[in-house]
Amino acid sequence: MSSTSGKQIRNLPAVDKLLRAEELSDAIQELGREVVREAARDTLARLRREILRGNDNLQRELQTLQFQNELCLEIATLAESRSAQSLVPVFNLTGTVIHTNLGRAALPESAIDAVGRVSRQAINLEYDLTQGGRGDRDSHVEDLICELTGAEAATVVNNNAAAVVLVLTTLAVGRDVLISRGEMVEIGGSFRIPEVMGSAGCHLKEVGATNRTHLADYEGAIDDDTALLMKVHTSNYEIMGFANSVAESEIADVAHSHGLPFVVDLGSGTLINLTRFGLPREPTVEDSLLQGVDLVTFSGDKLLGGPQAGVVAGNKELIARLKRNPLKRALRVDKMTLAALSSVLQLYRNPSTLSRDLPILRDLARDIKEIAAVAEQILPCVKQYVADQAEVEVSSCKSQIGSGALPVDLIESIALKITPRSLTGADRQLKDLALKFRKLPVPVLGRLHDGSLYLDLRCLREPERFCQQLSD
Numbered sequence: 482m483s484s485t486s487g488k489q490i491r492n493l494p495a496v497d498k499l500l501r502a503e504e505l506s507d508a509i510q511e512l513g514r515e516v517v518r519e520a521a522r523d524t525l526a527r528l529r530r531e532i533l534r535g536n537d538n539l540q541r542e543l544q545t546l547q548f549q550n551e552l553c554l555e556i557a558t559l560a561e562s563r564s565a566q567s568l569v570p571v572f573n574l575t576g577t578v579i580h581t582n583l584g585r586a587a588l589p590e591s592a593i594d595a596v597g598r599v600s601r602q603a604i605n606l607e608y609d610l611t612q613g614g615r616g617d618r619d620s621h622v623e624d625l626i627c628e629l630t631g632a633e634a635a636t637v638v639n640n641n642a643a644a645v646v647l648v649l650t651t652l653a654v655g656r657d658v659l660i661s662r663g664e665m666v667e668i669g670g671s672f673r674i675p676e677v678m679g680s681a682g683c684h685l686k687e688v689g690a691t692n693r694t695h696l697a698d699y700e701g702a703i704d705d706d707t708a709l710l711m712k713v714h715t716s717n718y719e720i721m722g723f724a725n726s727v728a729e730s731e732i733a734d735v736a737h738s739h740g741l742p743f744v745v746d747l748g749s750g751t752l753i754n755l756t757r758f759g760l761p762r763e764p765t766v767e768d769s770l771l772q773g774v775d776l777v778t779f780s781g782d783k784l785l786g787g788p789q790a791g792v793v794a795g796n797k798e799l800i801a802r803l804k805r806n807p808l809k810r811a812l813r814v815d816k817m818t819l820a821a822l823s824s825v826l827q828l829y830r831n832p833s834t835l836s837r838d839l840p841i842l843r844d845l846a847r848d849i850k851e852i853a854a855v856a857e858q859i860l861p862c863v864k865q866y867v868a869d870q871a872e873v874e875v876s877s878c879k880s881q882i883g884s885g886a887l888p889v890d891l892i893e894s895i896a897l898k899i900t901p902r903s904l905t906g907a908d909r910q911l912k913d914l915a916l917k918f919r920k921l922p923v924p925v926l927g928r929l930h931d932g933s934l935y936l937d938l939r940c941l942r943e944p945e946r947f948c949q950q951l952s953d
């Protein structure tokens with residue numbers, strides 16, 4: 482160490498002196514003394530390292546009068562960033578309404594209130610208030626699920642992937658599960674039917690061909706090792722052209738004539754006919770059960786519009802076996818999920834107000850004129866925000882439902898199309914532009930397409946707040 486750097490290090494203020502500085506008093510009050518002390522220690526340690534490395538700029542800074550000011554500011558910023566929440570709200574203008582990376586369905590206010598109520602104090606989660614003894618946590622939603630789907634019984638786990646694993650490990654360990662080759666799907670990169678089968682300890686027996694599977698294919702494949710027949714909703718693609726799949730009712734008949742259960746993984750699944758909201762038709766849970774399916778599994782946070790959860794609904798004896806499986810204990814949901822799910826299911830009892838009260842349906846069924854009005858409203862502030870960098874115009878676009886629901890159907894929507902002005906380095910500029918929007922206090926996420934940044938306005942509910950942060 483040179484004598485100058487040794488002297489500079491000795492001249493750095495002590496942590497305790499910094500903690501007494503006026504400039505840090507707000508941070509200490511807000512974040513606590515320990516958090517600020519930690520930040521001060523780390524900042525000073527970094528400075529010492531830089532001094533030893535002989536950073537010239539730093540040497541000059543150390544001489545200045547504002548040095549302590551700047552040091553305090555740096556410490557406060559570090560302490561604040563360490564105390565900041567990692568999960569923050571964003572504006573989802575990607576055009577994908579149910580976006581897995583953005584937390585899927587936004588919950589209705591009634592569900593948010595319910596989560597608050599059950600989190601604040603003790604509740605009767607697994608306590609039967611009439612009998613005065615232990616109860617079943619599924620009881621808070623089971624009757625509602627049965628009422629809305631026509632199922633005899635139901636159980637709830639962490640997500641639909643868990644629901645499928647629970648069904649397979651309960652009913653098919655070490656045995657064969659028959660599935661059509663056309664349904665060997667991968668959903669979102671981490672849920673691949675063949676791999677799920679393997680991890681659940683059962684054998685996948687593929688039936689038919691990728692594009693065509695017939696009833697005789699299922700019949701011919703059944704033998705003594707068969708545990709169940711399964712159908713998977715091909716959530717994110719559709720086989721077009723020369724294709725055939727077998728109706729659920731027919732597979733159910735074949736399964737039952739051999740005394741085997743028939744299970745359908747509906748993926749998104751919905752409880753109501755969506756065509757009444759002008760949306761494409763998606764199979765409902767009730768439809769499947771009416772076709773004779775024994776167990777249906779579906780997600781809580783896709784089209785249903787609730788919290789992350791997986792529901793299994795159907796035959797009473799089979800559901801009872803799922804509930805007895807020790808794995809159910811590992812996959813069970815918590816009280817907040819049950820509270821939110823129960824509130825969302827309550828809304829389905831009155832379908833006429835659903836498109837007003839359930840955010841997912843409100844967004845999916847939103848009138849295009851309303852979206853166009855939002856576009857006109859925010860056009861000036863977005864223009865101003867990117868004034869010297871890009872052109873902004875209102876453009877029609879297509880939203881997708883996302884998370885595998887209604888895979889090939891897109892919904893008409895309106896976007897702001899933001900295109901960098903200069904053609905040189907346009908790609909870099911476009912990325913910078915997208916970053917500029919992502920760095921806002923409430924990050925704005927759009928979609929890059931064909932040299933432009935598209936902000937699909939279908940899910941923009943607070944245009945004033947949106948513009949406010951652009952002009953701040």
Ligand SMILES: *Cc1c(COP(=O)(O)O)cnc(C)c1O
Nearest residue numbers: 640641642668716748749780885
């Ligand atoms: C989405 C989906 C899953 C996985 O559901 P999660 O709730 O995300 O676990 C499983 N199967 C199908 C057919 C799906 O669409």
